[in-house]
Amino acid sequence: MKIEVIEKDDQYILNHCTKYLARESRDARHDFGQYAPGDDRAAICEAWRFPVVDAHWDGASAVSSYPYNDVTFVYDGRRAAPASVAVLGTFGPLHSPVPLRPLVFAGEATGFWAVTVRVPKGQVHTYKFAVDGAYVLDPVNPQRAVLDNGEPWSRFFTDACTVPLSLSRTERDLLGRLVRHLLPFRLDENRRLIRGVYESLDRAGRGEEFPLAYQLDDEVGTVNYIDKLIARQEQHNADDYHTCLKIIGEILRSRFGGLDPAAAPPDMYADLYRQMETEKVDGWDYSRYGSPRYFLLLLRRHAMTGAFVHPKHGGNSGAAGWMYLESRFRDARDTTLFDWRRALESPLGHNTDYRG
């Protein structure tokens, strides 16, 4: 497991640091309920952007570049002024920390440190910084994971990640049923279309056309998208999902004779949806969550986004949502009226000028 360090100029990294990290105010301006009182991350705008996960370009081809991300670790040493900073993580050998370098602006040190490494897509890793030899969590990154030995580590995941991070199996199953009701893919003709397009490809074709495709089902990866969203940029909405899915599970179980809600008929989900719209849901525990409609609106936005987002965010798996629109809307000569492939890079699209 060799670590490949990618050369990025300081400009690239400072472009991220200034907007999100540089500030004088220590107010909790960016705490939307996800941080405990006193957590420094509450003062940092969009802390979730660190480490920076970006596309990779190997200088040769989109096909050989596509499976990787460039991951940039940033350490804010402006207050402590350390002499050395390194990063140690599961993306490389655990005995060889990768040194960060000081970032410079106009010939002078800024106090920020950084290094960029190449990491395959679809992975989850944990890491710590070694600051003057002492191992510390990344003070910026909101993601943390507690390992089996009880030790907290900082965590990141790369694009198109399919490893469950936020939601339990039960929660994912239930969420899948809810999302299925919201999206157009549940209709029989659309379901046939989605499956038909994907299943018509042979194994090699799938690998070429839909690398990292995952769970191509009626939700086209939307549940995975939400799982990643509430693990990182909308972590402040994670509790809404945990609380409401629990309440919904209880309601459906009671309505479905105590059986598994994931197996309940579609009508039960449609009824629940209609009740949530009106804020009056039979059996809802309003002391635990006051507004089922609020959760429904949250779910609507996430479902829509997850179905039609760039697949790297974990939804629109294998570009199935886009393929649905591509096939659904055609002119009299059977030419598509949503030619998304021309705008996007190979192997996802067929634009030869854009690299992703």
Place this chain on the structure above:
Amino acid sequence: MDGESATVVVIGSGAGGAPLTHTLVRAGHRVVVLEKGPLLRTQAQSPGGLSDFKRDECFATGSEKRITVQGVANTGESFFSSHVEPDLNDEPHVYRDSDGRDRVTIEGYTAQVVGGGTQLYGGVSPRFTPEDLRLATLNASRGDLRDDPGGDVRREARDWPLDYAALEPYYTRAEELVGINGTWDGQAKVPSQDHYQPPLDPNPISAYAAAGMDALGMRRYRTPLAVITRDHAPSGRTVPADADSIKTAFVNRYGDPLGLKSNVWVSLLAPLREVNGSGGLDLRANCTVTHLEADGPRVTKVHYRDPGGRPRTISAGTVVVACSAIESVRLLQLSGLLDPAFDKRVDANGLLGRYFLTHCFGGAQCIVPERADKSRTLDSDWATDHCARPEWFRAQGLWAGGVIYNNTSDGALPLSLARTWHAMDMDNMWKGYLYDTGIVGNGFEDYLEDSFGRRLSVAFMANQVPQRENRIELHPSVTDKWGRPVAYIIKTWHPHDRALMDTLAEQCRQILVRGGDVRDVSSGSVGGSVVRIANHVLGGARFGTEPADSVLDPDCRAWNFDNLYVTDGAFMPTSGSANPTLTIEANSFRVGDVLLDRVGRT
């Protein structure tokens, strides 16, 4: 670095700052450009071979955040900013709503990035008409203006201190150096030279707008768009072999990873990197200017935060402020807050921040029978100056006219369609879709059937009546992440604005009604909305010939300063009948020539 100096320091790298920088550096001078935002490069410019912009809707408009600013009426509400807009909790704009309460808004920003707003805009680049620059003269003897019982319009209309003929060479220079495609035939503006590149084929959906304009006898032309369609020698940019691949809906509000959209970074600043042995352009991205310091009539120091937030200073022979109107006014007011003597000079007549302007804006939309692939589009295909002609707006009892053009890129992609469903402004992003809870299952199918590739809109852009009470102030309590008071926007519409908007919205509606077998035609304007302040922020430091009636002299120099210039849209005394970017660029080229006379032609 402290203690360093520069001949010219330009604050802001967008449409107001880049053209004059281009002029000065090409003439052999060193210019330091301080830009608050990052330097995001095209993939051809990037050492790593990848652009810092992406064709990714989640990248263009981010995840949910919430307003945590205390003491405003919308604390706790969601917002969705782009990657180059400031975070509202770090640097909010606050406006006073019609209910008298303060609210934080995403409106009123241009992009904070090298290249400024030209990085994100759709590129619509018409000139102003000759009449736009002489609205006081044109209306001096009018007694027929609608909804103007107090005579405000005639009293507040201003002529620009230069006429169209004086600005025309700079329009021509801007069109040549920036790189614009379009056609002249049918325009009310006359060019001395044609530097337009040929337009790409229009999107099929635009045929309805073209038919409607034709049916109404409106001469039309291909909308001037700041996107190159051929190799562009002045900036060294080249286009793909398949020129049609330029035409992608990832243009408006995305940022262009390939550099084909003629933002002022790729067209004017990037080509300077090798000029004067790389020493001419000293571009410092991620640097926020906090205030200016003066000694009598000379600005002596520019105080700024470097990318790490460390306070720094640079002294300058000449200082140009070009942060976009609201932020430029705020910077001057912040400087005055720290130094009463500065304040007395810059705001001697109490006009700084006054006569803040946007545009009268609105239009009509409909559903067309034949679906089109709106992912194959630029921002607009057809425009008409029919309603910008004096004979037309005089006949309507209006003081000024406006340009009308059709939009093609709105709602082109599925997420952008849903995000902006029924949205009246950026603050309403997602709300229309979320609350339209019938969009689910079969309803989702119906929604797509009606909306995807079948929605056509036509928009107008027209002069807003200048009002002294429309103003930018420093907010009394809300501060940015550096502890500085934020901009406070106080603005209403004049009754004549509403009359004008109603008239132009009806014209837009007629275009669609006459365009074919369309249905569900609706029309409207921002006339009922205070919040809609972002469609071009202008005024607040207008230029003029009388020191008692303006903030800047005809050269855009602050009246009581020797070396302080303002060159973004703040200089405009009236807002023009078209999108303002090209005019801001042209004026910046003009001021560039003024500065050349000042610092010397080498």
